[in-house]
Amino acid sequence: MGRSVIVHENFLRRVAAGDLPQGRAPSGPLSATEAVALYRSACLSRHLDRTSRAMQAAGTGFYTIGSSGHEGLAAVAAALRPTDIAFLHYRDAAFQIHRASQVPGQTILWDMLLSFASSSEDPISGGRHKVLGSKALCIPPQTSTIASHLPKAVGAAYAIGSARRHRPEHAILPDDGIAYCSFGDASANHSTAQGAFNAAQWTSYQSVPLPLLFCCEDNGIGISTKTPQGWIGATFSNRPGMKYFTCDGLDLYDTYATALEAADYVRTRRKPAFLHVRTIRLYGHAGADMPTTYLPKAEVEAEEAQDPLLHAVRLMAEADVMQPDQALQIYQDTAERVTRAAAEAVTRPRLKDAAGVMASIVPPKRECRPSNGASSEARTAAFGSDIKQMAEPQIMSKLINWALTDxxxxxxxxxxMGEDVGRKGGVYGVTQKLQQRFGPDRMIDTLLDEQSILGLAIGMAQNGFVPMPEIQFLAYLHNAEDQLRGEAATLSFFSNGQYTNPMVLRIAGLGYQKGFGGHFHNDNSVAVLRDIPGLILACPSNGADAARMLRECVRLAREEQRVVVFLEPIALYPMRDLHADKDGAWMQHYPDRSESIAYGEVGVAGEGADLAIVTFGNGTYLANKALPAITAAGVKARIVDTRWLSPLPKEALTAAVAGCKNILIVDETRHTGGLAEAFMAHFHEVSDAKLARLTAEDSFIATGPAYAVTMPSAESITQAALALVGGKA
Structure with a gap:
């Protein structure tokens, strides 16, 4: 007999017999009416767990990680406001159920059953995944990536304070709101969680407003690995900048009183707090998990004897709120109601095809106030002496700086936001003067933690900001890539387009730096970005294109709510010359503010039909450097600058090489997993041209004189081009 059946039958038997667990007497501000409401929410959560397992057994349900043992979180929901954004632990059905009771017009039982059944009518995910979440309840859905939602909770809390100073057009969170984030005791050990705690403390320590309530639901075990007894309390009870509260989640009265105190502290002090809630885990981790295979049966039974619903029945009886027979009737009535609704929910339609599944990968567009551009007076005040420099050609880093200013x-x-973006102006000076122009509220110097940088951006996007985080070097992204994959880019998918994370992530990257770094500062791998559905990856090759593309990237984020990564080639930041020393041929004028390069628009230089060199970034620079030698050999060539690397602009690329007999792909990323593989496949499918590729070696990048030997060069491009077209002389 499954543990869920055993727990259910034990509850029926023990309540009927008056055999209730011992505990302290009820005390605190919880009213009789609210106590009954919390018990009802707890019963509904429990029966939904039982029903999810029955649905799975019948082949009509597809998710069985339950909330049994964590029903006390309904009391935490009662202590908060339904407008407080909540990033929930996956065991928080009781929290969402009770919050639904605070908002008129909700059908939480039906909604959650549709989610269990993976119905396309599920109001949060559209049948794509079983997630807790609701737009009406201010609960963005979370993925199952462990602890990955904590950094963005820090960002959302920061955004509440920031919006009080500069309220964005699409802000949704009230100025006196707080952000709430729950997680398990095992998840608290994850490096992502630890980074979020540290970021919250670091911010609070500097007296920056951060109204954030962390909630650790401590059931003492993570799947089968136990949390050392007392570990959470010992670790979190005395951290600077983060006040600690603790309560017994088996006691609705204690939990409500403590959560109310913690929420009041966060709301009034605008500082983070840590709420430690003791819970238990009933039934094991999920439907397929049998806890008695790795825990002694006596230990499992002892835990079940502390069922929080049994404690709730005792507490209400002692408070003279409700007698056990009345509580039992509510429990049984709820079971019958869930069973009836489930029978109908399993008949509702499900997703049937790829188009339906993928429909919410790309977020919906949103209406934005038109921008007429800053006045000439405002620009003059912001740019200062830089205005005069706009009459002359400039390097890429300067043009990016001006584009960001506009x-x-x-x-x-x-x-x-990012490490060193403000006061210093970035490692390469790209963001110089921006903090003086716009202040530290908009040019945020962060702590050294890429997960926290991206979490700050994701959280601020939740409250209407358009974040432009910076990762100093492409190699550093790997410390935090799941914040893009598991959080930012998936949110529209999991929420059926109701929640989005618009942003433009700037990353300095790629290779060819002469005197700096090795593979930590020269990284020519973008594979981790290219396989994230919905993410746009852009890479300019010159300053004017960089300015025009940045304008389009911000439009994509602001109006189309896209997640965009803007990859800036470090070696081209200072590039002035092309063919000869001091020829200044790679510098450009700052393009008129009305100019942009549309998403998917590729650059084509030349009309030659003998050869098309398809490339991007540093490859475009090197191809132009090689062009005189290729032309001198009698080859009429054109250079195609892809610009948009993911998704590949396939139609534009096809048009760009039309009529060419040969196509040479020059790819500064690695031979294995690099962009050339996608280029080759595409052109093989759509063109009869002869194909060849020149790529970087499958190698890390060296420091010193060998900094570029593993990547394409102007000379190797020339050789590959002539070999492809037949060695014309």
Whole structure:
């Protein structure tokens, strides 16, 4: 007999017999009416867990990680406001159920059953996944990536304070709101969680407003690995900048009183707090998990004897709120109601095809106030002496800086964050003067933690900002890539387009730096970005294109709610010359503010039909450097600058090489897993041209004189081009 059946029958038997567990007497501000409401929410959560297992056994349900033992979190929901954004642990059905009772017009039983059944009518995910979440309840859905939602909870809390100073057009969180984030005791050990705790403390320690309530639901075990007894309390009870509260989650009265105190502290002090809630885990981790295979049966039974519903019945009886027979009747009535609704929910339609599944990968567009651009007076005040320099050609880093300045002038909701972006102006000076121009609220110097940088951006996007986080070097992204894959880019998918994370992530990357770094500062791998559905990856090759593309990237984030990564080739930041020393041929003028390069628009230079060199970034620079030698050999060539690397602009690329007999792909990323593989496959499918590729070696990048030997060069491009077209002389 399954543990869920055993727990259910034990509850029926013990309540009927008056055999209730011992505990302290009820005390605190919980009213009789609210106590009954919490018990009802707890009963509904429990029966939904039981029903999910029955549905799975019948082949009509597809998710069985339950909330049994964590029903006390309904009391935490009661202590918060339904407008407080909540990033929930996957065992928090009782929290969501009770919050639904605080908002008129909700059908939480039906909604959750549709989610169990993976019905396309599920109001949060559209049948794509079983997730807790609701737009009406201010609960963004979370993925199952362990602890990955904690950094963005820090960001959302920061965004509440920031919006009090500069409220963006699409802000949704009230100025006196707080952010709430729950997780398990095992998840608290994850490096992502530890980074979020540290970021919250680091921020609070500097007296920056951060109204955030962390909630650790401590059931003492993570699947089969136990949390050392007392570990959470010992670890979190005395951390600077984060006040600690603890309660017994088996006691609705204690939990409500403590959560109310913690929430009041966070709301009034605007500082983070840590709420430690003792819970138990009933039934094991999920439907397929049998706890008696790795725990002694006596230990499992002892835990079941502390069923929080049994404690709730005792507490209400002692408070003279409700007698056990009345509590038992509510429990049984709820079971019957869930069973009836489940019989109908399993008949509702499900997703049937790829188009339906993928429909919410790309977020919906949103209406934005038109921007007429900053006035000439505002621009003059912001740019200062830089205005005069605009008459002359400039290097890429300068043109990016000016483009960022104009974008921040035009769109007050744009904020930048990252290590050293403010006071220093970035490692390469790309963001110099921006903090003086826009202040530390919009040019945020963060702590050294890429997960926290991206979490800050994701959280701020939840409250209407258009974040432009910066990762100093492409190699550093790997410390935090799941914040893109598991959080930012998936949110529209899991929420059926109701929640989004618009942003433009700037990353300095790629190779060819002469005097700096090795593989930590020269990284020519973008594979981790290219396989994230819905993410747009852009890479300019010159300063004017960088300015025009940045404008389009911000438009994509602001109006189309896209997650965009803007990869800036470090070696091209200072590039002035092309063919000869001091020829200045790779510098450009700052393009007119009306100019942009549309998403998917590729660059084509030349009309030669003998050869098309398809490339991007540093490859475009090197191909132009090689072009005179190729032309001198009698080859008429064109250079195609892809610009948009993911998704590949396939139609534009096909048109760009039309009529060419040969196509040479020059790819500065690695031979294995690099972009050339996608280029080759595409052109093989759509073109009869002869194909060849020149790529970087499958190698890390060296420091010193060998900094570029593993990657394409102007000379190797020339050789590959002539070999492809037949060695014309």
């Amino acid at each position: 974008l921040m002038l035009d769109h007050p909701e744009v904020v930048m």
